[in-house]
Amino acid sequence: MKIAVLSGKGGTGKTLVSVNLAAIAKASTYIDCDVEEPNGHLFFKPEGVQVKEISVKIPKVDHELCNGCRKCVDFCNFNALAYIKNKLIVFDDVCHSCGGCILVCPVRALSEKAKVIGKVQKGVSGEVVVWTGVLNTGEATGIPIIKKLLEESSEVNKQTFIDCPPGSACIVMESIKDADYCILVAEPTLFGVHNLNMVYELVKLFNRPFGVILNKCLEGENPAEKFCLEKNIKILGRIPFDNELGTLNSNAEIAVNKNEEYRELFSSLLNKVTKEVQHETTTNP
Amino acid sequence: MKIAIPVDEKTLESNVCVSFGRTPYFLIYDVETKESIFIDNSAAASTGGAGIKAAQIIVDNKADVLLTPRLGENAADVLKPAEIKICKTITGSAKDNIDAFIDGKLPLLDEFHAGFHGHGGN
Amino acid sequence: MKQLLILSGKGGTGKTTIASAFIKLADAKAYADCDVDAPNLHLIAGWSVKPAKTDYYGLPKAEIDPELCIKCDQCRQNCRFDAVSIDEKYKVDPFACEGCGVCEYVCPVEAITMKPAVAGELMLYSDGEKVFSTAQLKMGSGTSGMLVTEVKKQMKAAAADAELAIIDGSPGIGCPVIASLSGVDMVLIVAEPSISGISDMERIINTAAKFGTKTAVCINKYDTNIENTEKIEEFCKKQAMPFIGRIPFDSNAVKAINNGQTVVDIDCISGTAVKEVYHKTMNLLFEKGGG
Numbered sequence: 098m099k100i101a102v103l104s105g106k107g108g109t110g111k112t113l114v115s116v117n118l119a120a121i122a123k124a125s126t127y128i129d130c131d132v133e134e135p136n137g138h139l140f141f142k143p144e145g146v147q148v149k150e151i152s153v154k155i156p157k158v159d160h161e162l163c164n165g166c167r168k169c170v171d172f173c174n175f176n177a178l179a180y181i182k183n184k185l186i187v188f189d190d191v192c193h194s195c196g197g198c199i200l201v202c203p204v205r206a207l208s209e210k211a212k213v214i215g216k217v218q219k220g221v222s223g224e225v226v227v228w229t230g231v232l233n234t235g236e237a238t239g240i241p242i243i244k245k246l247l248e249e250s251s252e253v254n255k256q257t258f259i260d261c262p263p264g265s266a267c268i269v270m271e272s273i274k275d276a277d278y279c280i281l282v283a284e285p286t287l288f289g290v291h292n293l294n295m296v297y298e299l300v301k302l303f304n305r306p307f308g309v310i311l312n313k314c315l316e317g318e319n320p321a322e323k324f325c326l327e328k329n330i331k332i333l334g335r336i337p338f339d340n341e342l343g344t345l346n347s348n349a350e351i352a353v354n355k356n357e358e359y360r361e362l363f364s365s366l367l368n369k370v371t372k373e374v375q376h377e378t379t380t381n382p
Numbered sequence: 383m384k385i386a387i388p389v390d391e392k393t394l395e396s397n398v399c400v401s402f403g404r405t406p407y408f409l410i411y412d413v414e415t416k417e418s419i420f421i422d423n424s425a426a427a428s429t430g431g432a433g434i435k436a437a438q439i440i441v442d443n444k445a446d447v448l449l450t451p452r453l454g455e456n457a458a459d460v461l462k463p464a465e466i467k468i469c470k471t472i473t474g475s476a477k478d479n480i481d482a483f484i485d486g487k488l489p490l491l492d493e494f495h496a497g498f499h500g501h502g503g504n
Numbered sequence: 505m506k507q508l509l510i511l512s513g514k515g516g517t518g519k520t521t522i523a524s525a526f527i528k529l530a531d532a533k534a535y536a537d538c539d540v541d542a543p544n545l546h547l548i549a550g551w552s553v554k555p556a557k558t559d560y561y562g563l564p565k566a567e568i569d570p571e572l573c574i575k576c577d578q579c580r581q582n583c584r585f586d587a588v589s590i591d592e593k594y595k596v597d598p599f600a601c602e603g604c605g606v607c608e609y610v611c612p613v614e615a616i617t618m619k620p621a622v623a624g625e626l627m628l629y630s631d632g633e634k635v636f637s638t639a640q641l642k643m644g645s646g647t648s649g650m651l652v653t654e655v656k657k658q659m660k661a662a663a664a665d666a667e668l669a670i671i672d673g674s675p676g677i678g679c680p681v682i683a684s685l686s687g688v689d690m691v692l693i694v695a696e697p698s699i700s701g702i703s704d705m706e707r708i709i710n711t712a713a714k715f716g717t718k719t720a721v722c723i724n725k726y727d728t729n730i731e732n733t734e735k736i737e738e739f740c741k742k743q744a745m746p747f748i749g750r751i752p753f754d755s756n757a758v759k760a761i762n763n764g765q766t767v768v769d770i771d772c773i774s775g776t777a778v779k780e781v782y783h784k785t786m787n788l789l790f791e792k793g794g795g
Binding site for chain 1: 513514515516517520541542544547548563564582584585599600602603604605606609610641643644645646648675676677678696697698699700701703704707711728729731732755758759761762764
Binding site: 170175176177178179180181182184186188190191237 | 425428429430431432434435437438441456459460463464465
């Protein structure tokens with residue numbers, strides 16, 4: 098069962114929820130797809146970490162064969178090639194690895210070489226298998242890393258929690274491609290609701306069953322709750338705004354390992370989620 | 383000698399544009415003939431690699447010198463092998479900077495900021 | 505025009521809460537929301553007029569004409585982004601398509617064309633006195649750096665005479681952040697006293713440093729973790745980076761925002777602290793000489 102945790106807005110509690118659910122589920126897998134700013138590993142502090150570098154293919158020039166026709170420079174939509182003083186230069190950082198220049202070169206002067214763009218790490222924390230994707234600063238896209246993460250970590254019959262990047266851009270879409278169910282985390286603010294709407298549209302577009310966890314709940318009106326009621330969205334649970342929980346989280350501590358109250362809170366959330374997922378997969382296979 | 387400058391408008395009195403890669407126009411000024419040509423910067427519409435494309439335009443227009451307030455690494459990597467001299471502009475119009483350059487008053491630009499790394503990407 | 509940019513690294517630290525308060529205090533004539541993935545500033549900026557909207561085009565997307573397609577499979581085999589699929593007809597997934605043009609090139613019957621694709625929408629609010637520039641990236645798009653540049657350009661063009669411009673930045677350290685850094689006079693980093701927040705704050709400070717931009721740090725919700733707050737202050741001291749204030753966690757702040765107001769519109773502890781941070785920021789921004 099693969100569960101993706103997402104939110105349109107940053108700081109709502111994706112990592113809090115995915116880390117604690119994975120911890121309480123015991124023999125589970127946690128995957129950090131927020132490859133620009135992965136934070137899950139700060140909580141799990143995984144051991145026995147294996148690292149695999151991820152690379153993409155970029156062009157390499159054979160200057161002897163190049164005749165200066167500039168077909169590659171003109172073809173490249175990303176401006177990754179320049180031709181100066183009879184020499185072709187490739188800009189590795191700008192290249193999107195589409196392979197087009199290699200195809201258009203009439204004299205086969207271009208071939209491919211690998212460029213490392215990041216890494217995938219696998220470690221263990223208690224009974225949880227922790228997968229972390231890291232994109233090197235400045236690289237164009239984290240999608241190849243997420244693809245590899247989901248490919249490598251795929252294990253049938255294991256409860257998996259996918260900590261997604263914030264927003265609703267392409268990398269988020271890639272992260273939920275394999276998910277059986279999506280948990281949307283929302284905070285009770287005007288901004289939170291506005292951004293909740295974004296991911297709500299996203300999961301609907303991708304036809305994924307989903308539910309909402311309301312985080313940082315205070316007394317008084319909760320605009321996110323109102324939104325869910327209006328749109329008939331299933332509310333899986335409520336996590337109250339709690340100074341102690343906030344402090345534990347800010348110290349990168351896993352709440353369910355520290356306090357009976359939080360164990361119960363996340364346990365019941367996990368039960369709710371599991372029931373929902375089973376219900377969804379039997380009614381909408 | 384030809385001098386290239388990124389400009390906001392197609393006049394010698396125009397302000398120097400704060401961006402090189404995404405300037406709307408380039409002024410190419412011929413010091414000997416005192417002729418000014420303004421070219422549209424097609425790189426401005428690029429989603430990524432604008433500095434590289436703009437630098438290629440400067441190279442293809444056979445400029446000898448570029449006057450600019452700032453420059454990225456990628457653009458610098460195109461201009462340096464082309465042996466184009468790069469100088470840092472001062473506040474003022476394109477004309478002011480051309481005069482200052484001719485009087486030898488403009489310093490070389492030797493600090494290049496990190497590229498914005500393409501980013502047409504996802 | 506002096507431009508102040510507010511960044512944080514980590515999301516949810518309070519950039520927009522603070523930016524909106526600053527805008528109120530300064531009675532800023534020009535401001536912008538550069539968080540084009542998830543813009544929020546318009547929710548409390550209080551504009552009643554509708555904005556002028558402009559389509560923003562990103563990279564083109566490939567489109568296959570099923571009438572001409574001979575199903576030779578060349579496009580799918582050559583696409584590096586898994587964007588071509590077959591479901592009776594050959595189709596391009598617009599979310600996966602990166603606009604490289606390879607499929608168009610390899611198609612033997614010219615059945616594929618690269619079509620301009622709207623990747624977002626620019627919005628400009630103006631009432632003769634003030635301007636507010638913002639944009640919304642379309643879901644699934646990836647060209648946000650350039651859209652950020654357009655947001656700033658739009659603001660500058662509409663308010664060339666404004667003395668001060670305040671820019672609400674986006675989270676992260678990626679392209680949109682780098683694009684927003686270009687040309688600003690000062691960056692105010694809003695830090696959160698958590699391990700994740702500190703880690704992301706350090707990365708954003710490094711990024712801003714590459715631009716040589718004047719940078720200062722303040723901490724929001726500081727009392728949620730005093731120990732981490734002190735760690736951040738220590739860090740700033742070591743880096744000789746101006747630390748200009750602590751803002752307490754304040755549930756009244758949430759109430760204000762939810763009412764569409766800024767924290768300085770009501771009487772609350774966070775509002776008082778923000779006022780101090782604001783004055784110190786303005787002093788730094790407008791000081792003569794120095795770095």
